[in-house]
Amino acid sequence: MAIGEAAGLKLGKACRDAFGTALKDLGNEFPNVVTVDGDVGNSTRTEVFAKAFPTRGFNVGIAESNMVGVAGGLAAAGKIPVVSSFAVFLLANAYDQIRMSVAYPGMNVKLVGSHAGISIGEDGASQMGIEDVALACSMPGLTVVVPADANSTRLATRAMLEHVGPVYLRCGRIEVPEIYAVDAEFTIGKAVTVREGKDVTIIANGLMVGIALDAAAALAKTGVNTRVIDMHTVKPLDEAAIIKAAAETGRIVVAEEHLMAGGLGSAVASVVTRTKPVPMEFVNLGDRYAESGDPHGLLQKYGLTAEAVVAAVEKVRTR
Amino acid sequence: MADATKLSLNELQETAKAIRRLIIQITTEAGSGHPSSSLSAVEVVTALYFGGYLRHNKANPRDPKRDRFILSKGHAVPVLYAALCQAGYYSFEQIMTLRKLGSPFEGHPNMKRLDTMEASTGSLGQGLSLGIGHALACRLDGLDAHTYVMMGDGEMGEGQVWEAIATAEKYKLSNLTAIVDQNGYQQTGATKDVLDLKPFAAKFEAFGWHTQVIEGNSMEAVLEGLAKARAVTDGPTAIVSQTRKGFGILPVLEPTGDLNYHGKSLSKELAEKALALLS
Numbered sequence A: 001m002a003i004g005e006a007a008g009l010k011l012g013k014a015c016r017d018a019f020g021t022a023l024k025d026l027g028n029e030f031p032n033v034v035t036v037d038g039d040v041g042n043s044t045r046t047e048v049f050a051k052a053f054p055t056r057g058f059n060v061g062i063a064e065s066n067m068v069g070v071a072g073g074l075a076a077a078g079k080i081p082v083v084s085s086f087a088v089f090l091l092a093n094a095y096d097q098i099r100m101s102v103a104y105p106g107m108n109v110k111l112v113g114s115h116a117g118i119s120i121g122e123d124g125a126s127q128m129g130i131e132d133v134a135l136a137c138s139m140p141g142l143t144v145v146v147p148a149d150a151n152s153t154r155l156a157t158r159a160m161l162e163h164v165g166p167v168y169l170r171c172g173r174i175e176v177p178e179i180y181a182v183d184a185e186f187t188i189g190k191a192v193t194v195r196e197g198k199d200v201t202i203i204a205n206g207l208m209v210g211i212a213l214d215a216a217a218a219l220a221k222t223g224v225n226t227r228v229i230d231m232h233t234v235k236p237l238d239e240a241a242i243i244k245a246a247a248e249t250g251r252i253v254v255a256e257e258h259l260m261a262g263g264l265g266s267a268v269a270s271v272v273t274r275t276k277p278v279p280m281e282f283v284n285l286g287d288r289y290a291e292s293g294d295p296h297g298l299l300q301k302y303g304l305t306a307e308a309v310v311a312a313v314e315k316v317r318t319r
Numbered sequence B: 001m002a003d004a005t006k007l008s009l010n011e012l013q014e015t016a017k018a019i020r021r022l023i024i025q026i027t028t029e030a031g032s033g034h035p036s037s038s039l040s041a042v043e044v045v046t047a048l049y050f051g052g053y054l055r056h057n058k059a060n061p062r063d064p065k066r067d068r069f070i071l072s073k074g075h076a077v078p079v080l081y082a083a084l085c086q087a088g089y090y091s092f093e094q095i096m097t098l099r100k101l102g103s104p105f106e107g108h109p110n111m112k113r114l115d116t117m118e119a120s121t122g123s124l125g126q127g128l129s130l131g132i133g134h135a136l137a138c139r140l141d142g143l144d145a146h147t148y149v150m151m152g153d154g155e156m157g158e159g160q161v162w163e164a165i166a167t168a169e170k171y172k173l174s175n176l177t178a179i180v181d182q183n184g185y186q187q188t189g190a191t192k193d194v195l196d197l198k199p200f201a202a203k204f205e206a207f208g209w210h211t212q213v214i215e216g217n218s219m220e221a222v223l224e225g226l227a228k229a230r231a232v233t234d235g236p237t238a239i240v241s242q243t244r245k246g247f248g249i250l251p252v253l254e255p256t257g258d259l260n261y262h263g264k265s266l267s268k269e270l271a272e273k274a275l276a277l278l279s
Helices: A015-025 A046-052 A064-076 A087-093 A095-103 A132-137 A150-162 A208-221 A239-249 A264-275 A295-301 A306-317 B009-030 B035-039 B042-050 B074-086 B127-140 B159-170 B200-206 B219-231 B250-256 B268-277
Strands: A011-014 A033-037 A057-059 A080-086 A110-114 A143-145 A167-170 A175-177 A192-195 A200-204 A226-230 A233-235 A252-255 A280-283 B068-071 B147-152 B176-182 B210-215 B237-242
Touching (some): A011 A015, A011 A150, A015 A046, A015 A110, A033 A046, A046 A057, A046 A080, A064 A080, A064 B127, A087 A095, A087 A110, A087 A132, A200 A264, A208 A226, A208 A252, A208 A306, A233 A264, A239 A264, A252 A264, A252 A306, A280 A306, B009 B035, B009 B042, B009 B268, B042 B068, B042 B074, B042 B147, B042 B219, B068 B127, B127 B176, B159 B176, B176 B200, B176 B219, B200 B210, B219 B237, B250 B268
Parallel strands (some): A110 A167, A143 A167, A200 A226, A252 A280, B068 B147, B176 B237
Antiparallel strands (some): A011 A175, A192 A226
16 A cells, blocks of 8 residues: 555655755745755756756765865855755765854755655665764754655745755655645744644654554544644754643654654654653664665565554553 | 955065964963964965955955955964954954853854854865855856965865865866965874875876965965966966974974974963064
8 A cells, every 4th residue: 555545645746856846946036046966966856956047056076075065165155055965975974064064154055865764765775864864953053854745845945945044854765645735834843733633643754744644544443533743843843742742642653764863753752751751652763774675665674654653553552 | 345455575574473473372372272283374374364365354254255265274273363363353362362261262263253264164174165165156146256275284185175176176166276284294293104195286286276386484485376376267276385384483393392283382481482583
């Protein structure tokens, strides 16, 4: 069964495609936007922008460290550079450059990591960004956004350009279900309750929002009324939405396509323990690298499924 | 935008001496820092700020039309604080707070706290990439601003530097000049013993850069080198500036048996001797 099918959602575009198209569409409105690529613009989709605005697209070759530094310089000179690569190459390879040339000086650089998570599939673990959110969240002042579908990615792209300061936008490779309407609202730092419920809350982001909605549909058949929150901004976190969910539903499951360490689960738990302690469970990759394989087979094998979310909900309800 | 300050050769040499004195004073007051790494770069920094090369604007240090100087070897920032003090940006009392809690004159440049700093550096190898960003932005905006980036010779061991060297050539950035302050030493010893990347000039040339090798502690040679770099119109220029770490106070350092004198300030006693030498 496809992601979102149980929840009655239809499959939409991949987030990276929505990002690339949105960036091109915003090119005239934001004349200071430029792109800096490490020769994977056809994968991250910045090539859509660079083809439309050829003088504003820079491909600096397979050299992520320099790529991020160049973006830092462009931002210092007043541009809004959108620098992109595979999530893991951007955050892991160029971590120190993001720290020194973007985050520490507070540069207005937009970092876009495509190919996040294990759902990239056949290319295998070396290409999978499974620690990127943790790395991004470790940098003071860096806003971290993980949209769930094409429409919210399009809206997040605009919000990212309007935001003054460094932003990391995480995009997946595969097609994901349509969760939001074209005219939905999107505000950085404001979570969206995509399904109301009173018995338990699933807080998810990215690909896992569609999967959480599938889980909620399955749980509804057993009489469990599940709230699903799209926590698209991991930093700054919408603490009010978390506290409200803890108070009103008493149990929280956090689902993400990321390692346990330093991701959404850790972030939500640090709020819950400090404000309104309630039982929690986590659905994520744990502490392991994945492997090559087809995306849906990988999600099955590594436990990022509606069944796994349902099991976590059942477990949290026994506590 | 104010015109660049242009002093006579004699005035420049006196200014260089004054900057050296400030470097010694502020690092000895701080009780730590990198005076020897700062001293090697004095002629280049003096020539840039006072020899007619950097157009800067005291009323608006981030004026888009300004020329830029990025100190990639950020540990040598005392030379920059001293030059800016000499140029009237900061008082002597202000820069004497170097490295103290609450002071914006931090151990390495922090552009968030000082609008005269073009970059926050200190993790080596990153300044040239930033310089490329400035140069590309200036070109896009039709500004004739020039960007200078100073790196250390030890710093050239960072791989990012070579990524940047290739990229600057790709975009034929004639508005960019890289200066390697080749003072021959790095933290644990002579650069030729730690990781010998010489000859720098041949490497830059192989990457398609205009390249010069100059005597970097000779004011005349520095002025000539900067003039030649500014005249280039078809690509980036590298100036390999051969200097001595601790130049100007070497007779004071020699008896200590440590010609590298890396990452430590002079004692009050040595500082007095150094200042006497520079008076």
